[in-house]
Amino acid sequence: MLTLVTYPPAFGQPSGSPFCVKALYLLNLSGLPWQRKDTPDPRNWPKGKLPALWVDDEIIGDSDNIRTWLEEHGARFDEGLSDLDRATSRAFIRMAEEHMYFHIVMDRWGDKAVWPLVRDTYFSAIPALIRNWITRGIRRMLLKGMDTQGLGRLTAGERLDRIEPDLQAITDRLWHGPFLFGPTPTAADASVAAMLGAMAGTPGGTALSRRVREDLILTQYMARVAEALG
Known part of the structure; x- marks a missing residue:
């Protein structure tokens, strides 16, 4: 098993x-x-x-x-996709995991109003009396890395502008079917829907979480993937 x-x-x-x-x-x-x-x-x-x-x-x-x-070991995640769709699928996965993901990180770790909610969820095993003290250094190191990466230097509004074309690209694909590459889910849906779900689920009502939650096409898509694969 x-x-x-x-x-x-x-x-x-x-x-x-x-x-x-x-x-x-x-x-x-x-x-x-x-x-x-x-x-x-x-x-x-x-x-x-x-x-x-x-x-x-x-x-x-x-x-x-x-x-x-x-x-x-036998899984066929992209069964029936053309070579072009397989290439596009790879690009969508990388967009989700190497760009969209870091917007989630900034939303959760960089927003001072959101961070306490995230900290107390991620690090609930640490006693409350010392949790903030222990996690302060972890957060500082992570945000330093995001500053080096570049996304950490943008304002929340600039980050939202930066990710909007990604969200629009997903929406454009979904005009062609219930999933990114047709009537059944593929590997790209597993990555993209997971990232969208994390964006929408970020506590505290950030601009990005509201953007995703208020988009009917994206929310219906996430629900379809969760029903099919969850």
Whole structure:
């Protein structure tokens, strides 16, 4: 039996991490039997990150590696897609995971009003009396990395302008069918819908979370993916 090690549910999503949600969606799409193990602590797993897939005495870390393993064991996530659609799918996945994701990070870790809600969810295992003290350095280091990456130097309004073309690209694809590449979900839906769900679920009512929640096309799409793969 495959075991997906993942962060617990949070903010109305199956997991507090969109990459864990992606892995969960891919496992359901694969048709293979699996079970779930929740933990708030990633330190004992590959590279200190989650999700991880536990297969007998082997542990596969990282959602991309999990996808590869599943495909090597029979999963066909992009069945029926043309070479052009496969290439576009890859681009959409990278857009979601290498750009949209970091907007979620800034929304959750960079917004001073949102951060306490996120901190008390992510680090609930740490006693409340010392939680702020312990997590202060973690947050400072993460935001320094976001400043180096560049997104951390933008205002909330500038970030919203930056991500709008991504959201529009998703919407444009969805005019052609219920999922990004036709009538059935594919690997791209697992990534993109997971990121959109994390955006919409961010607590505190940020400009980005409102933008996604108030978009009927995106919210209906997320609901379809959750029904098909959740």
